[in-house]
Amino acid sequence: MPAEAAAKPARQTRNAEATRARILETARVEFVTHGLNGARVDRIADQSGVNKNLIYHYFGSKDDLYLEVLEGIYAGLRARQEDESLRDLPPVEAMRRLVANTFDHFVATPDLIRLMSIENIHYAANLKRSTGVKPLYRGLLDTISTILRRGQAEGLFRSEVDPADLYLSISGLAYFFLSNQHTLSWLLDRDLVGTKRVATRRQHVVTMVLSYLTHISPDEAEGATPEVLKRERRR
Amino acid sequence: MPAEAAAKPARQTRNAEATRARILETARVEFVTHGLNGARVDRIADQSGVNKNLIYHYFGSKDDLYLEVLEGIYAGLRARQEDESLRDLPPVEAMRRLVANTFDHFVATPDLIRLMSIENIHYAANLKRSTGVKPLYRGLLDTISTILRRGQAEGLFRSEVDPADLYLSISGLAYFFLSNQHTLSWLLDRDLVGTKRVATRRQHVVTMVLSYLTHISPDEAEGATPEVLKRERRR
DNA sequence: TCATTAATTGACTAACCGGTTAGTTGTTGG
DNA sequence: CCAACAACTAACCGGTTAGTCAATTAATGA
Numbered sequence: 001m002p003a004e005a006a007a008k009p010a011r012q013t014r015n016a017e018a019t020r021a022r023i024l025e026t027a028r029v030e031f032v033t034h035g036l037n038g039a040r041v042d043r044i045a046d047q048s049g050v051n052k053n054l055i056y057h058y059f060g061s062k063d064d065l066y067l068e069v070l071e072g073i074y075a076g077l078r079a080r081q082e083d084e085s086l087r088d089l090p091p092v093e094a095m096r097r098l099v100a101n102t103f104d105h106f107v108a109t110p111d112l113i114r115l116m117s118i119e120n121i122h123y124a125a126n127l128k129r130s131t132g133v134k135p136l137y138r139g140l141l142d143t144i145s146t147i148l149r150r151g152q153a154e155g156l157f158r159s160e161v162d163p164a165d166l167y168l169s170i171s172g173l174a175y176f177f178l179s180n181q182h183t184l185s186w187l188l189d190r191d192l193v194g195t196k197r198v199a200t201r202r203q204h205v206v207t208m209v210l211s212y213l214t215h216i217s218p219d220e221a222e223g224a225t226p227e228v229l230k231r232e233r234r235r
Numbered sequence: 236m237p238a239e240a241a242a243k244p245a246r247q248t249r250n251a252e253a254t255r256a257r258i259l260e261t262a263r264v265e266f267v268t269h270g271l272n273g274a275r276v277d278r279i280a281d282q283s284g285v286n287k288n289l290i291y292h293y294f295g296s297k298d299d300l301y302l303e304v305l306e307g308i309y310a311g312l313r314a315r316q317e318d319e320s321l322r323d324l325p326p327v328e329a330m331r332r333l334v335a336n337t338f339d340h341f342v343a344t345p346d347l348i349r350l351m352s353i354e355n356i357h358y359a360a361n362l363k364r365s366t367g368v369k370p371l372y373r374g375l376l377d378t379i380s381t382i383l384r385r386g387q388a389e390g391l392f393r394s395e396v397d398p399a400d401l402y403l404s405i406s407g408l409a410y411f412f413l414s415n416q417h418t419l420s421w422l423l424d425r426d427l428v429g430t431k432r433v434a435t436r437r438q439h440v441v442t443m444v445l446s447y448l449t450h451i452s453p454d455e456a457e458g459a460t461p462e463v464l465k466r467e468r469r470r
Numbered sequence: 471t472c473a474t475t476a477a478t479t480g481a482c483t484a485a486c487c488g489g490t491t492a493g494t495t496g497t498t499g500g
Numbered sequence: 501c502c503a504a505c506a507a508c509t510a511a512c513c514g515g516t517t518a519g520t521c522a523a524t525t526a527a528t529g530a
Binding site: 035037038040114116117118119120121122123124127128133134136137143144162164165167168169171172174175176177179180181183184186187188189190192197201202204205207208209211214215 | 259260270272273351353354355356357358359362364368369372373376397399400402403404406407408409410411412414415417418419421422423424425427429434436439440442443444446447449450
């Protein structure tokens with residue numbers, strides 16, 4: 001294995017970095033599976049093949065360990081966001097991708113969904129101790145606002161749309177059927193997360209958001225078309 | 236107090252029914268506030284001014300007590316549903332009310348939101364032990380299907396709408412900003428549940444669903460209007 | 471090579487917590 | 501009036517759980 005030679009002097013029996021990462025990974029699974037109260041530090045220790053005290057040595061407390069897991073998951077959100085590329089696209093296409101990306105990210109990251117739910121059960125007490133997660137959302141809202149404004153200027157989108165409301169709707173449409181899949185699939189007697197089902201739901205969500213945005217009411221649309229006129233009317 | 240005379244022989248120190256109800260009410264608050272794992276049987280006992288063993292006498296176990304709370308909350312869902320009245324209204328108005336009712340019910344019943352989240356964190360393990368909650372949802376889907384079909388027959392609604400998907404969307408739009416209000420209000424730096432904010436969100440949600448339903452694509456709308464023709468095309 | 475530092479462990483504890491045992495007290499029907 | 505039963509309590513139990521203390525072992529640098 002010539003690849004690993006580049007990394008480090010290759011310790012044999014001890015490797016702080018790797019051990020710490022292993023604990024964190026095990027903790028992620030534990031917290032996602034059992035929630036904050038249901039998670040057991042002993043179980044995390046056993047699963048990562050490590051003495052329990054090592055966890056306290058590296059992470060201080062159960063809550064701090066949980067917070068680090070939480071921050072890691074939210075950080076993954078930023079990586080996938082690729083806001084920049086959207087700003088150059090035509091408004092309708094940009095919005096279509098934004099919705100689809102949000103949907104796909106939720107589907108691909110079940111841990112995010114569960115941790116968001118868990119965190120809200122705890123009134124976001126831990127997230128509020130965090131630093132650095134918050135800025136991610138400022139950029140997201142900016143992106144939505146930008147796309148929205150361009151679409152409205154071109155007379156393609158309805159006016160009077162609150163970007164935050166739109167964000168809540170996009171997220172809600174993609175979040176709910178996933179976060180509540182266990183009660184819902186039982187109550188509705190159908191699988192909600194099969195590949196085929198997810199694909200049709202994705203289409204449905206994209207269509208709903210775009211129908212809403214491009215549905216211009218009659219009195220608003222009269223004598224529309226030219227972008228300049230549209231911009232004029234906004235005063 | 237002449238009013239209470241009609242009720243019963245008025246026991247003084249003991250009242251099984253009232254005590255049981257008091258425990259259940261206290262338990263509801265405890266489970267909603269702390270979740271299933273976070274709830275403490277001792278605390279429920281103290282708060283209801285009752286010996287802990289009495290809880291086990293009436294409810295058997297912590298899980299069974301939780302289940303009874305859960306069933307009570309879901310039962311409230313049925314009471315508020317008033318499906319019947321909707322079926323007689325014109326499709327658009329019926330759908331408008333269905334969406335608004337769902338929204339209002341979620342807003343008015345924060346306990347429902349929290350318990351649904353809590354239950355999903357636990358993979359719906361407790362709900363699945365329940366009998367009688369499931370039928371409620373059959374009726375709900377029927378109502379949606381009926382309204383949808385009538386609206387489509389009259390050429391008012393787009394075709395090819397899965398009733399279940401529509402239900403998931405209506406719920407998701409009303410659920411997400413409430414269930415995740417604690418993380419979201421922190422991340423977005425704004426209050427989400429103030430009276431005014433809820434009112435604008437309500438309008439937004441109703442508008443989005445109706446825009447989607449009434450947005451007939453060009454190729455679908457050509458030569459539309461007559462209901463008969465519409466019905467004809469569905470073959 | 472040896473002292474220093476960091477990684478890692480075993481053994482332990484105090485508090486907690488769901489559930490139980492063994493009762494006491496009030497109500498009610500005969 | 502009293503036996504039988506239901507409502508209700510006090511005290512306890514055993515397993516669990518987050519967190520700690522003191523030691524041991526491996527790498528590191530001088």
